Amino acid sequence: MKCRHCAAELTVPLVDLGSAPPSNAYITEERLHRSEKWFPLRVLVCDSCWLAQTEDFAGREELFVPDYAYFSSFSTTWLKHTERYVTAMIDRFNLNAHSLVVEVGSNDGYLLQYFKGRGIPCLGIEPTASTATAARERGIAIIEDFFGVNLASAQAAEGKQADLIAANNVLAHVPDINDFVTGFAVLLKPQGVATFEFPHLLRLMANNQFDTIYHEHFSYLSLTAVSRILASNGLTVFDAEEHPTHGGSLRVFAQRSDTGQAPYSARVRELLQHEKKVGMLTAAYYSGFQATTNKVKNDFLSFLLDAKRQGKTIAAYGAAAKGNTLINYAGVRPDLISFVVDRNPQKQGKYMPGSRIPIVDEALLQVTKPDFIVILPWNLEEEVTQQLAYVDSWGGQFVTVIPCLKVT
Numbered sequence: 001m002k003c004r005h006c007a008a009e010l011t012v013p014l015v016d017l018g019s020a021p022p023s024n025a026y027i028t029e030e031r032l033h034r035s036e037k038w039f040p041l042r043v044l045v046c047d048s049c050w051l052a053q054t055e056d057f058a059g060r061e062e063l064f065v066p067d068y069a070y071f072s073s074f075s076t077t078w079l080k081h082t083e084r085y086v087t088a089m090i091d092r093f094n095l096n097a098h099s100l101v102v103e104v105g106s107n108d109g110y111l112l113q114y115f116k117g118r119g120i121p122c123l124g125i126e127p128t129a130s131t132a133t134a135a136r137e138r139g140i141a142i143i144e145d146f147f148g149v150n151l152a153s154a155q156a157a158e159g160k161q162a163d164l165i166a167a168n169n170v171l172a173h174v175p176d177i178n179d180f181v182t183g184f185a186v187l188l189k190p191q192g193v194a195t196f197e198f199p200h201l202l203r204l205m206a207n208n209q210f211d212t213i214y215h216e217h218f219s220y221l222s223l224t225a226v227s228r229i230l231a232s233n234g235l236t237v238f239d240a241e242e243h244p245t246h247g248g249s250l251r252v253f254a255q256r257s258d259t260g261q262a263p264y265s266a267r268v269r270e271l272l273q274h275e276k277k278v279g280m281l282t283a284a285y286y287s288g289f290q291a292t293t294n295k296v297k298n299d300f301l302s303f304l305l306d307a308k309r310q311g312k313t314i315a316a317y318g319a320a321a322k323g324n325t326l327i328n329y330a331g332v333r334p335d336l337i338s339f340v341v342d343r344n345p346q347k348q349g350k351y352m353p354g355s356r357i358p359i360v361d362e363a364l365l366q367v368t369k370p371d372f373i374v375i376l377p378w379n380l381e382e383e384v385t386q387q388l389a390y391v392d393s394w395g396g397q398f399v400t401v402i403p404c405l406k407v408t
């Protein structure tokens, strides 16, 4: 396979997670008797531009389906992070009632609702009908489509260029990354700013976050790779920040290479130097990740088997995409984890893809009182343990698997 950015042949393997169905393809009761589509889940690194990427199998139409089940608004931690972003951008770039803010991958309007609340005109672009409908119910205008040069050119031709374009956790989700990024350069006003937020590959590797690898994530990004991809598509990175979200993310600020005038921040150079120093521009850096991944998976499986042998009961919390990667790679089925609780009513009553573990309302915890609750979205551990503090009343314990097995 050739690199999706620079077309060099991919020769450096990062990790092979076997095969899995799309992580957000939750199964309804009626479809339980039907088979699922499983795709190989393997990540390779380009030793020319250092973009880590999944092998080509699943197309975006098979992944971002009309009843897409991921709704951003169900995490209070994420909402707080988003609200802080909105305040920071309004202050830094002097956004007002004459500005236009566009969000690409606007999901259910979790972010744009705060700009709207501050009286700033905004527009969302979102391909999944389920989340777009939820955004419209919040009074936010949505273009229901995939983003790229075509869509950006049509908007620009109507005079709708943006002062700020937000792209939070969406850059990794696009197969044609060059067309996607060029769209930002087309849609921005001459002095406009685009921000891209994505999990940092450096953190993914340092903290064994192999469960964030799934088909919807085509790319695993370093600042090195992102800077190069943006630069060859008309954008220049002028600032970058580290954030703790999703296990360690980067927020990259970019402007049009032809007209942007924002001053360069020393943080960009420092972060690039750090990535070089730890070895991210060498194939050797990526060679030990498979062994680390297997150890984490084996420790988890040993724990589940030991607990079962002792007659313990185990449930999980959070039917998140990353949980599906872990569960399917470990080969866990409902005999080991009886059910997963989730706050999202759209997921309740359905089954986890691949493992077919039932997804239920949180109330079932109070009824069944499991001995262990595996928190699948480990990035929300603090939020979840507070929310479920009542499990202490029957001696229930929490388990997290990433970066290594922990029982508390």
Ligand SMILES: [Zn+2]
Binding pocket: 003, 004, 005, 006, 007, 008, 046, 047, 048, 049, 050, 051
């Ligand atoms: Zn490349």
